[in-house]
Amino acid sequence: MRTRHIIGISGGKDSAALAIYLTRKREDWRYFRDLAAEAGCSDAAREIETAKQAPEIESFFTDTGKELPEVYEYLEILEKYLDKPIVRLSPFSLVEDDNTAPFDHFLWAEHGGLLPSRHQRWCTYKMKIKPMGLFVGDAPTVNYVGIRADESSRSKLSSLTNVTAVYPFMSDGLVRQDIVSLLEETTGLPKYYSWRSRSGCYFCFFQRKSEWLGLREHHPDLFEKAMRYENETFDPNTGRMYTWMDRMSLAELEEEASSMQAGAEMIASDRQSTWQADLISDHLSDDDRADHACAVCSI
Numbered sequence: 001m002r003t004r005h006i007i008g009i010s011g012g013k014d015s016a017a018l019a020i021y022l023t024r025k026r027e028d029w030r031y032f033r034d035l036a037a038e039a040g041c042s043d044a045a046r047e048i049e050t051a052k053q054a055p056e057i058e059s060f061f062t063d064t065g066k067e068l069p070e071v072y073e074y075l076e077i078l079e080k081y082l083d084k085p086i087v088r089l090s091p092f093s094l095v096e097d098d099n100t101a102p103f104d105h106f107l108w109a110e111h112g113g114l115l116p117s118r119h120q121r122w123c124t125y126k127m128k129i130k131p132m133g134l135f136v137g138d139a140p141t142v143n144y145v146g147i148r149a150d151e152s153s154r155s156k157l158s159s160l161t162n163v164t165a166v167y168p169f170m171s172d173g174l175v176r177q178d179i180v181s182l183l184e185e186t187t188g189l190p191k192y193y194s195w196r197s198r199s200g201c202y203f204c205f206f207q208r209k210s211e212w213l214g215l216r217e218h219h220p221d222l223f224e225k226a227m228r229y230e231n232e233t234f235d236p237n238t239g240r241m242y243t244w245m246d247r248m249s250l251a252e253l254e255e256e257a258s259s260m261q262a263g264a265e266m267i268a269s270d271r272q273s274t275w276q277a278d279l280i281s282d283h284l285s286d287d288d289r290a291d292h293a294c295a296v297c298s299i
């Protein structure tokens with residue numbers, strides 16, 4: 001069976017930059033042969049050597065249906081730049097007997113209203129990894145992954161047994177500034193980077209408080225929807241309610257933000273700043289924290 005070559009586009013900067021980087025390498029088939037050989041994919045290396053051309057790399061995006069609008073917008077920009085389609089995979093096919101959206105189906109029918117969290121991260125498997133597994137099937141596959149050379153602590157993607165991950169940025173020593181520069185000179189960065197550090201679902205529990213407040217400012221409707229999920233999990237008998245953040249609901253965050261704003265406005269009048277600008281100023285430089293999001297959703 002012939003080897004497939006794939007790249008998962010998350011809507012984040014690293015996978016987008018990798019897709020562009022690999023497109024620029026297309027004339028150099030030896031580059032791809034060597035990557036495959038280094039990763040132990042001798043069959044793939046042999047196929048490339050025989051064909052004497054770079055492999056056709058299939059791009060895909062696993063759509064949870066709950067992504068930020070900026071992500072969908074950026075995918076179109078990237079597709080245009082790459083001049084080839086990015087296949088949209090959907091977990092919808094996994095719940096085709098149900099009329100509800102996949103996330104809602106999984107939340108209520110399979111998890112009893114338990115919102116996903118850092119400790120109960122069922123969403124990644126159900127909405128990202130499983131659709132990808134169905135897409136890949138049984139074929140031996142080389143998966144190009146955009147983990148950079150300056151983030152060796154970021155967990156690597158867990159592979160299916162027939163999928164081997166290769167890490168071109170790590171092999172070539174590319175760091176964050178290289179990725180940012182590459183995007184700046186091609187597609188630009190996805191717009192959400194002005195207020196959020198990662199791609200992924202609008203309600204992703206990996207967000208910091210400042211990012212939730214960014215969501216409230218940029219997409220108040222989505223912030224409302226995220227709040228609604230919390231409220232719907234409220235059990236009047238037990239008083240239990242699941243929240244996206246640890247130990248705090250979005251309603252409580254809003255309260256905290258109002259009091260912070262009152263205090264910060266006084267400070268801002270002194271130093272020409274705003275409390276929110278202070279909170280979000282480090283987004284672009286803060287995507288390697290120890291509590292980073294799962295690689296599959298945010299590379």
Ligand code: SF4
Nearest residue numbers: 123124200201204297
């Ligand atoms: S982006 Fe966040 S909420 Fe969405 S699937 Fe990934 S981990 Fe889960």
